[in-house]
Amino acid sequence: MLRHDAGLYPPGVEPRDWGPDDVDERHQDPHASADLQGDVAKIFRAITKFEAIIRKRVVAFFLSGAGVITNSELMTPLRVAIVGFGTVGRSVARILIHGVSGLRLTRVFNRNVNRKRVDWVPASVSWTETIDDVFSPDVDVVVELVGGTDPAFEWMRRALSKGKSVVTANKQVMARHGLELFELARANGAQLGFEASVAGGIPVIRGIQEGLGGDELIRVQGVLNGTCNYILSEMASSVVSFETVLADAQARGYAEADPAVDLDGFDAQAKLAILSAVGLRRRVEPTTIPCRSIRGLVTADFDAARELGRAIRQVSVAERVKNGSGVRAAVGPAMVRLDSRLAQVAGSENVVVVDGVRGGQTAFVGQGAGGDPTAVAVVSDLLAIASGNSRMITHAFPVVGSDHRVVEMGAQPHYLRAAGGDEAERRLTEFGVVGAQRLDAVDNELLMVTDPCTTEAIEKSMNKLTNDEAVRVLAALPLVD
Amino acid sequence: MLRHDAGLYPPGVEPRDWGPDDVDERHQDPHASADLQGDVAKIFRAITKFEAIIRKRVVAFFLSGAGVITNSELMTPLRVAIVGFGTVGRSVARILIHGVSGLRLTRVFNRNVNRKRVDWVPASVSWTETIDDVFSPDVDVVVELVGGTDPAFEWMRRALSKGKSVVTANKQVMARHGLELFELARANGAQLGFEASVAGGIPVIRGIQEGLGGDELIRVQGVLNGTCNYILSEMASSVVSFETVLADAQARGYAEADPAVDLDGFDAQAKLAILSAVGLRRRVEPTTIPCRSIRGLVTADFDAARELGRAIRQVSVAERVKNGSGVRAAVGPAMVRLDSRLAQVAGSENVVVVDGVRGGQTAFVGQGAGGDPTAVAVVSDLLAIASGNSRMITHAFPVVGSDHRVVEMGAQPHYLRAAGGDEAERRLTEFGVVGAQRLDAVDNELLMVTDPCTTEAIEKSMNKLTNDEAVRVLAALPLVD
Numbered sequence: 001m002l003r004h005d006a007g008l009y010p011p012g013v014e015p016r017d018w019g020p021d022d023v024d025e026r027h028q029d030p031h032a033s034a035d036l037q038g039d040v041a042k043i044f045r046a047i048t049k050f051e052a053i054i055r056k057r058v059v060a061f062f063l064s065g066a067g068v069i070t071n072s073e074l075m076t077p078l079r080v081a082i083v084g085f086g087t088v089g090r091s092v093a094r095i096l097i098h099g100v101s102g103l104r105l106t107r108v109f110n111r112n113v114n115r116k117r118v119d120w121v122p123a124s125v126s127w128t129e130t131i132d133d134v135f136s137p138d139v140d141v142v143v144e145l146v147g148g149t150d151p152a153f154e155w156m157r158r159a160l161s162k163g164k165s166v167v168t169a170n171k172q173v174m175a176r177h178g179l180e181l182f183e184l185a186r187a188n189g190a191q192l193g194f195e196a197s198v199a200g201g202i203p204v205i206r207g208i209q210e211g212l213g214g215d216e217l218i219r220v221q222g223v224l225n226g227t228c229n230y231i232l233s234e235m236a237s238s239v240v241s242f243e244t245v246l247a248d249a250q251a252r253g254y255a256e257a258d259p260a261v262d263l264d265g266f267d268a269q270a271k272l273a274i275l276s277a278v279g280l281r282r283r284v285e286p287t288t289i290p291c292r293s294i295r296g297l298v299t300a301d302f303d304a305a306r307e308l309g310r311a312i313r314q315v316s317v318a319e320r321v322k323n324g325s326g327v328r329a330a331v332g333p334a335m336v337r338l339d340s341r342l343a344q345v346a347g348s349e350n351v352v353v354v355d356g357v358r359g360g361q362t363a364f365v366g367q368g369a370g371g372d373p374t375a376v377a378v379v380s381d382l383l384a385i386a387s388g389n390s391r392m393i394t395h396a397f398p399v400v401g402s403d404h405r406v407v408e409m410g411a412q413p414h415y416l417r418a419a420g421g422d423e424a425e426r427r428l429t430e431f432g433v434v435g436a437q438r439l440d441a442v443d444n445e446l447l448m449v450t451d452p453c454t455t456e457a458i459e460k461s462m463n464k465l466t467n468d469e470a471v472r473v474l475a476a477l478p479l480v481d
Numbered sequence: 482m483l484r485h486d487a488g489l490y491p492p493g494v495e496p497r498d499w500g501p502d503d504v505d506e507r508h509q510d511p512h513a514s515a516d517l518q519g520d521v522a523k524i525f526r527a528i529t530k531f532e533a534i535i536r537k538r539v540v541a542f543f544l545s546g547a548g549v550i551t552n553s554e555l556m557t558p559l560r561v562a563i564v565g566f567g568t569v570g571r572s573v574a575r576i577l578i579h580g581v582s583g584l585r586l587t588r589v590f591n592r593n594v595n596r597k598r599v600d601w602v603p604a605s606v607s608w609t610e611t612i613d614d615v616f617s618p619d620v621d622v623v624v625e626l627v628g629g630t631d632p633a634f635e636w637m638r639r640a641l642s643k644g645k646s647v648v649t650a651n652k653q654v655m656a657r658h659g660l661e662l663f664e665l666a667r668a669n670g671a672q673l674g675f676e677a678s679v680a681g682g683i684p685v686i687r688g689i690q691e692g693l694g695g696d697e698l699i700r701v702q703g704v705l706n707g708t709c710n711y712i713l714s715e716m717a718s719s720v721v722s723f724e725t726v727l728a729d730a731q732a733r734g735y736a737e738a739d740p741a742v743d744l745d746g747f748d749a750q751a752k753l754a755i756l757s758a759v760g761l762r763r764r765v766e767p768t769t770i771p772c773r774s775i776r777g778l779v780t781a782d783f784d785a786a787r788e789l790g791r792a793i794r795q796v797s798v799a800e801r802v803k804n805g806s807g808v809r810a811a812v813g814p815a816m817v818r819l820d821s822r823l824a825q826v827a828g829s830e831n832v833v834v835v836d837g838v839r840g841g842q843t844a845f846v847g848q849g850a851g852g853d854p855t856a857v858a859v860v861s862d863l864l865a866i867a868s869g870n871s872r873m874i875t876h877a878f879p880v881v882g883s884d885h886r887v888v889e890m891g892a893q894p895h896y897l898r899a900a901g902g903d904e905a906e907r908r909l910t911e912f913g914v915v916g917a918q919r920l921d922a923v924d925n926e927l928l929m930v931t932d933p934c935t936t937e938a939i940e941k942s943m944n945k946l947t948n949d950e951a952v953r954v955l956a957a958l959p960l961v962d
Contacts, residue, residue, distance in 0.1 A: 365844040
C-alpha cells in the first residue's frame, strides 16, 4: 500500500490513504478485461493521453497555485470539425466563430463543399469534402450533423476509434447503436455527447441525467416531434383537412417532402428510445416501440377533443414495468387534458415530462428543433467536453445488460371513431371494447369514449372488422392524463 | 518545452504537445498570484490532495486498462455529513441509506440531536450535536440544511476552509455570500453545490449552466415561491380573503408562522439573485432587488385578472441591461397571461423560464419545495461531486468583477386599483400614469389598465396621493407577457 510519510506535512494537513486497496471493486469497469486484451496501439494511445493530462495538470497546478484546476484552464482549445454544413452546422459554426472559450473550429466537411462555402468563416478553417480529413490529428472533436444512419454511424465509429470525441444530433444512430458507440468511446478514452439528439435546444439529457441524478425515474412522456405538433395545432385551430395542413407545412419547410418519419412516429420513436435509456436506465430496441400515425385524423376528431376538454398531441411515453424488467412504451396520437404539460406546447415546441419516485413530476419545455436551438445543445456538449465535465456523458447510457423488451401500454380509456354506428359498437363490445360515453356524430359514424382497454385490443378488433368496409374503426386515441 | 520522443510511440499515436507555453493565459486563474502568497499549509494540502488523485488515477488506470476513468470508479465512497436533520435532511438520509453508489452517510448533526434520532438510520452513522465533529477528517462533504445566514454561513466557510466540499439548499447564504464561498472553495480544492437552493427539485441550475452553456441568456423569469403561489391559486379559485387563505396555509404547514419572508418577496429575491449570477452571469446584491408584497390583494383584483384573461402570480424577473452593465430585476405580484408558462404552475409548483439569444425560450417546471424533491437536488449535487463532474459547480458563479447594479424594470402596462374613483384617475394622470382601459369597479374605486409606465412611477404618485386617505392607489400589478 502506498502511504504518505505524515511527517512531511504541516500540521492540520491529513494525507489521505488512496492506495489500490481503497479502490471500490464494485465500481470497476466491467469491460476492463476485454480492454486489457485490446490492441497495443490503443493502450499506448490512452497512456500518452493520460500522461499528457497529468503533465499538463502538474504544470498548470504550479502556474495557478491552487488545487482546483479545470481542464478548460489547462488545455489549448478543443479543435472542432463540423461534419455536415446544413442549418445546424452553420449555426454551430457561427457560435464557435463568434468566440467560445476553450473551443476552436478548425474544419468543415460537406459533400460538394464548394457550394457550401460562406465568407463569414475565417480562412483558418479548412473546408473539405474528404471525410478522412476529419480524422486527422488536428481534430479533437467531431460534430456529426449529417443525420441518417449511413454513413453517419460509420463516421462516428471511425472518430471514436481514433480517440476523438463525438458530439451528435443523430437520434437514429444514438437510438440504434448508442451502446456500441459508448463502448467504443470508453475503450478509446473519448467522449460522446448527444444532447442535441432529443428535443433540440431543451437540455433534457443533462437535466434528467445530472440534475435528477438523485432520483429514480419511472416514466418519461413527451411531445417530441415538432412537425406533428405543428400540424395538429393547425388542424385544431382551423377547419382544414390533414392534407391541406401537411401541404402547407411542406411549403413552409416545417415538414419533409417525405413526411413519413415524422407523421408515422419513427422520429419520436428514436428519441423515446434514447430517453428510456437515459431516464429509465433501460435500453430498448427502438423499432420495437409501437408507432401509430397521425394520418387519418379528421376535423371531427378535433371537435370531439374540444368536447372532451382535451387536445390531440403526438405523445411518446415510456414507463418502467413495475417489479420487473421491460418498458411499456408507445408513440402516437393521443388526447391530452388541456391543462396538462403535454397540451401546453404550441407549434414546433417540444416538452419532456418525467416522473420520479422522489422528485415528483418535472417538465422541460422549449424549442425542439431549428438551427440555433439545436446548435446550443451541440455547443453545450462541446463545452462539457472542453471543461472535462463530460464523464457523465460517457456514462449516460446503461452499458451493462441486454436491451429491455417493450411491452404494451396498460389499459386506458380511448376516444374512438368508427364507421357503422350502432353495428360497430355492438361488434366492438364482442371484442371487449366497451363504450362508456357516446359523443355526437354525423352520418352513420360512431364517436365514443371507451372503458379502459389497450390500443392493441382495439386494433385487433379492427382487423376483424375490416372484412366489412361499412363497419370499421377509423381512429382510436388513448386518453392520456 | 516538454516534448515526447515520437519514436517511443507506435504508428498512429500522435503525442500531443502540452508544454507550459500551450496553456492559454486568458484562462489563468485571476486569483493565482494571491493564492501563491497564501499560507504554506494551504498549498501543501492542495499538493497532497493533487498527488493522491494522480496516484489513484495511475493505479486505477492500470486496473481498468482504459483511458477513461471516472472518479466514482476510483474513489472510496464520499463520506457525507448532514447538518440539520429536518424534512430535507431526513429525505437525504433516506436516499443515502437506501444506497447510492459512491456516497456514504457517516454523520448527522442537529441541535439536541437526541430528539432527532430515528431507528432507520444504521448504527454506522454517528449522531452529534457538536458541530466540530462535522469538520473531522472522516467527512468529505458537508450537506448544509440548517437554513438562515447564521450560523450556516460560518459553518460552510469552516467546511470549505478545511477542503471539504459543501452542498447546500441555503438560498440566503448563496445569494449574499456566494462569491466568497466560491473563492474559498477554489482556494481549498473543494466543491460547492447549490442546486437545491433554487426551485427545489427542478434541475434549473444545472440546466441553465450546463445544458444551456452554449447559449447566452438575456432574461430569467420565475414563479419561485410555493407559499405565494398556493395562496394566490386559492384566492383565484375561491372567494375568500387573503387573511383566511393565509391562516389556512399556516394551519396546513404551507406557510411559516412569520410569513413575511415568503409574502413580501425576500425568499424569491434571494433565489432571483442566484439565477441572475448563474444564468445572466451577472451577480447582484440580493437586497437591492425591489420586492413588492402580495399582501393587500383582494377578491376584486382576481376578478379583474379573470376579466383580462390573466392570472396573478408572484413573479421574479431579471434581465440583462442591453449594451451595458446592470440587471433589471423585480419581485412581486404581477398579472400573467393564462397561456403563459408563469400561469401554468399550480399550488407549490415552481417554474423558471429563460430566454436565450440562440435557443429561444426554455422552461423548467416542477416541485419547488418539499423534502423529497429538494433532497433529489442535494443528492444530484453529491453525485456530481462523487463522479468528479463538479468542476462546473465551482464555476457556477462569475467570480470576477464586482456586483452589477440593479435597475428599475422598463415601462409596462399595469393593472391598478385605487380609492377615489375619477379623482384618483385625474391625479394619477398628473403623475404621468395614464389609463388605457377602465374596468368595472364597485363603490368609489378605480380599476384600470394603464399605458406602459414603471411600477416606481406609480409608487411615487402613490406617495403623494397618500396625503389624502380617500384618494390612494391600493394595488399596482404589472401586466407581464
